[in-house]
Amino acid sequence: MPKLAVAMTPERAADVCSAQTKELLEDRFTVTWAAPGQDLAGMAAGADVVLTSWGTPPLAASIWADGDGPKVVAHAAGSVKRLVDPAVFEHGVAVFSAGGRIAWSVGEYCLAAMLTLARRLPQLDDGVRSGAWKQPHLRGHELAGATVGLLGASSTARALITLLAPFGCDVVVYDPYLDADRAAALGVRTGSLEEALGCAFVSLHVPDVPATRGLVSRKHVELIPDGSVIVNSARGPAVDQAALLEHLLAGRLLAALDVYDPEPPSLPADVLASPNLLLTPHIAGDTAEGHLALAGYVMADVLRYLESGQRGPSFVDPASWSIAA
Numbered sequence: 001m002p003k004l005a006v007a008m009t010p011e012r013a014a015d016v017c018s019a020q021t022k023e024l025l026e027d028r029f030t031v032t033w034a035a036p037g038q039d040l041a042g043m044a045a046g047a048d049v050v051l052t053s054w055g056t057p058p059l060a061a062s063i064w065a066d067g068d069g070p071k072v073v074a075h076a077a078g079s080v081k082r083l084v085d086p087a088v089f090e091h092g093v094a095v096f097s098a099g100g101r102i103a104w105s106v107g108e109y110c111l112a113a114m115l116t117l118a119r120r121l122p123q124l125d126d127g128v129r130s131g132a133w134k135q136p137h138l139r140g141h142e143l144a145g146a147t148v149g150l151l152g153a154s155s156t157a158r159a160l161i162t163l164l165a166p167f168g169c170d171v172v173v174y175d176p177y178l179d180a181d182r183a184a185a186l187g188v189r190t191g192s193l194e195e196a197l198g199c200a201f202v203s204l205h206v207p208d209v210p211a212t213r214g215l216v217s218r219k220h221v222e223l224i225p226d227g228s229v230i231v232n233s234a235r236g237p238a239v240d241q242a243a244l245l246e247h248l249l250a251g252r253l254l255a256a257l258d259v260y261d262p263e264p265p266s267l268p269a270d271v272l273a274s275p276n277l278l279l280t281p282h283i284a285g286d287t288a289e290g291h292l293a294l295a296g297y298v299m300a301d302v303l304r305y306l307e308s309g310q311r312g313p314s315f316v317d318p319a320s321w322s323i324a325a
Helices: 010-016 019-028 086-091 099-118 121-129 155-167 180-186 193-197 218-223 241-249 288-308 318-323
Strands: 003-006 030-033 049-052 072-075 094-097 147-151 170-174 201-204 229-232 254-257 277-279
Touching (some): 010 288, 019 288, 086 318, 099 155, 099 254, 099 277, 170 193, 193 218
Parallel strands (some): 003 049, 049 072, 147 170, 229 254, 254 277
């Protein structure tokens, strides 16, 4: 049987490997589970497959220098950019990431944030807690039939598109790499950055690459219509945070921020008290069910790859490395 090194701490393994997945791994591989304090990166040497997650140190390219490194790296987490050097692809290494499973959790977060802010639930909740009752000026809006602008057509954006389907929204996607045919298959239409930002709801789904840093400038923030709901679960540097916060404090926009620039943020008291702002600590992709499914999600594709060479949805395409998250 192929040798599998589970290069993550016992605590992380319990977090991302369900009991069913552990059974599957023990049945299909000769498994080495990390002991407390073990050199996690060093476990890759001599293994056919290495299963990693958050907390696994970067796997040095030298592991493959003699041509005897693992043939498969399976990451039970999101981005692999800090885990492996793209030079591993030159050694024929197949890399898999569970980012696609995390995307569903992020999509649910974005949908929840949109509905929560559109219906003014935080303000209404605060009002009841402080003795107020119905407040006509806080009448909310529906998501059904609304225009939704997505910046980026990443896996998180596609998850949100699926979740938005029952609401009959007009979804506009700005992504230089999304063509009209692919957009039609997703049930959306392509548009310029300005068109996407001109919607009643705007959600960011871009990776952290040079082209996306400062993507939404102060000028762009000023173009967003009054009353729009902004959700950023992608990357803090993609938006001029100072400009966005100014417009939130002015009462012109509403926003849910799960990412910041820098992280963790140091926000002034008036921002922390803003009724137009929903703040979460970079947890959009963090759910109990989602985490426990990560190893199973990525290893299912690994097994298909080992058996037939089939590349499942978690396969990391070397050609897309430069634009990946």
